[in-house]
Amino acid sequence: MVSGKDTLAFNTEPFIKIRKDLHQIPELGFQEVKTQRYLLNYIEELPNKDWLEWKTWRTGILVRLGGSSPTRTIGYRTDIDGLPIEEETALPFISEHPGMMHACGHDLHMSIALGVLTYFSGHQPKDNLLFVFQPAEEGPGGAKPMLESEEFKSWKPDRMVALHIAPELPVGTVGTKTGFLFANTSELFIDLKGKGGHAAYPHQANDMVIAASYLVTQLQTIVSRNVSPLDSAVVTIGKIAGGTKQNIIAENARIEGTIRTLTIDSMHLVKERIEGMVKGIESSFDCELSIDYGANYCQVFNSEAETSAFIDFVKELDYVKFFESEKAMTGEDFGYFLEEIPGFMFWLGVGSEHGLHSSKLNPNEDAIDCAIRLLIDYVKGA
Numbered sequence: 001m002v003s004g005k006d007t008l009a010f011n012t013e014p015f016i017k018i019r020k021d022l023h024q025i026p027e028l029g030f031q032e033v034k035t036q037r038y039l040l041n042y043i044e045e046l047p048n049k050d051w052l053e054w055k056t057w058r059t060g061i062l063v064r065l066g067g068s069s070p071t072r073t074i075g076y077r078t079d080i081d082g083l084p085i086e087e088e089t090a091l092p093f094i095s096e097h098p099g100m101m102h103a104c105g106h107d108l109h110m111s112i113a114l115g116v117l118t119y120f121s122g123h124q125p126k127d128n129l130l131f132v133f134q135p136a137e138e139g140p141g142g143a144k145p146m147l148e149s150e151e152f153k154s155w156k157p158d159r160m161v162a163l164h165i166a167p168e169l170p171v172g173t174v175g176t177k178t179g180f181l182f183a184n185t186s187e188l189f190i191d192l193k194g195k196g197g198h199a200a201y202p203h204q205a206n207d208m209v210i211a212a213s214y215l216v217t218q219l220q221t222i223v224s225r226n227v228s229p230l231d232s233a234v235v236t237i238g239k240i241a242g243g244t245k246q247n248i249i250a251e252n253a254r255i256e257g258t259i260r261t262l263t264i265d266s267m268h269l270v271k272e273r274i275e276g277m278v279k280g281i282e283s284s285f286d287c288e289l290s291i292d293y294g295a296n297y298c299q300v301f302n303s304e305a306e307t308s309a310f311i312d313f314v315k316e317l318d319y320v321k322f323f324e325s326e327k328a329m330t331g332e333d334f335g336y337f338l339e340e341i342p343g344f345m346f347w348l349g350v351g352s353e354h355g356l357h358s359s360k361l362n363p364n365e366d367a368i369d370c371a372i373r374l375l376i377d378y379v380k381g382a
């Protein structure tokens, strides 16, 4: 058994305060200017600059720690963006940015990364470490362009690790699995254009509120009637907007959603069916529709050897309990890192009554200490 509490006299308290600070300044993808500045201010103050170097990439940051006798580079990725959600917690450190919130735990992900980085900036690791502060995970997707950048390629690691908070798991627990962890995803935006008019003259207009309503209903049949019952997919419409006033027939409407599938073939099937339905709505309502698939993420597929070794390692710890995870229809552009580099993502229990993307998400900050110790011990033993 390995006891992080016994073996590590490392104070993780400062990272609670850092999490609170970061929680107050959520920013959307590729707009993480204050967040990047906050992180850089911290990184610039770290000791031992002789084995520490960093560079920025757009609104992200790459920090490299040179090892004492390196044979490889271990990469650890945190996402840094927030969501367009009006926070509804009553926390004293509530978001200062109206309409934006760290409702997916990226504030915790960042503070954990800084904790591990701080430890190893004072205790030179054997292998090189790369800390990846990646923008725009929630969209439009920062992982793919970052992977393709010269900044990343010149420091490309041999292994990649990331975590994601899990509100439904208690603090002190960690879950993952080998192979498929998260789904293939595609955003979905459909714009409808018809003919507006006076509410009292419907025969002279093409009402896009009605057309959008039919389309939303039809889309629900894709999973129930087109995807094999032995496969799985999700088509969620999270937003619908249309019209201007209660007594004006709507000329425009917009539907926004997301598609999740277990395979790329099912993603193609779902998109084909959406395109068929869109054509049907155009002819039955005499209007014009356009589809934009926005950001598409590949599945998160944990490599066998690295994930199994991590699971064995976690099972030996006396301060963390391991859970075998189920597949999830969550999306994560970390999947792009794992397409090129072996590694894994794992869930970190944060015991919140409210889930991911909820305006009331309130993770238990004790999970920060647990994750920092776990990752330090993992790197030391890897």
Ligand SMILES: CC(=O)N[C@@H](CCC[C@H](N)C(=O)O)C(=O)O
Pocket (backbone or CB within 6 Å): 104, 137, 138, 139, 164, 185, 186, 187, 257, 258, 259, 295, 297, 329, 330, 331, 332, 356
């Ligand atoms: C962990 C998590 O919640 N990730 C997001 C990723 C969003 C991808 C993209 N914007 C989409 O909606 O398809 C998720 O919603 O699963």
